[in-house]
Amino acid sequence: MGIQNTLQEGFFTTRLEHVLAWGRKYSLWPMPFGTACCAIEFMGVVSSRFDISRFGAELVRFSPRQADLMLVMGTITYKMAPILKRVWDQMCEPKWCIAMGACASSGGFYDNYSTLQGIDEIIPVDVYIPGCPPRPEQIIHALVKLQEKICGTGQSFPVAPPLVAASGVVKKGNAA
Numbered sequence: 001m002g003i004q005n006t007l008q009e010g011f012f013t014t015r016l017e018h019v020l021a022w023g024r025k026y027s028l029w030p031m032p033f034g035t036a037c038c039a040i041e042f043m044g045v046v047s048s049r050f051d052i053s054r055f056g057a058e059l060v061r062f063s064p065r066q067a068d069l070m071l072v073m074g075t076i077t078y079k080m081a082p083i084l085k086r087v088w089d090q091m092c093e094p095k096w097c098i099a100m101g102a103c104a105s106s107g108g109f110y111d112n113y114s115t116l117q118g119i120d121e122i123i124p125v126d127v128y129i130p131g132c133p134p135r136p137e138q139i140i141h142a143l144v145k146l147q148e149k150i151c152g153t154g155q156s157f158p159v160a161p162p163l164v165a166a167s168g169v170v171k172k173g174n175a176a
Ligand code: SF4
Pocket: 036, 037, 038, 039, 073, 074, 075, 100, 101, 102, 103, 104, 108, 131, 132, 133, 134
């Protein structure tokens, strides 16, 4: 027994948050934060060959006020990190972040004094994409994983709390 039996055919029931999540899932507004070669690969992803409009994420925005999905693509230096944090803070909730490639996810092979060892040191990351650079199909796969997360049907991904004070970046290791 339930309300479905009472209403019978032609009706279905849902929850408001499920409808909102369904809408958000298919209307992501990506903002590329591209600093290196991964950003070049992203240009291919938004081209007609891969057609991410199939996933409702083709309208790339270059203002954080108009975006709800940040894609960080490339090496982030300690000097650049506060800027990334500020742009992230300017995006309205709800918002999500994808770390594209080894550099954004972990610093990549730039394990040195100047490079942030992963953007999750300063902003929360929803999906990490491995690779140097990742294939376009991996980026599409990350989008699908994010859609599952938005709808609450996918596995939860590790989200690190920001370690940055408003005034600057907390550096780790022997970073100068
Ligand atoms: S992960 Fe590789 S391709 Fe991407 S920005 Fe770093 S060096 Fe370039």
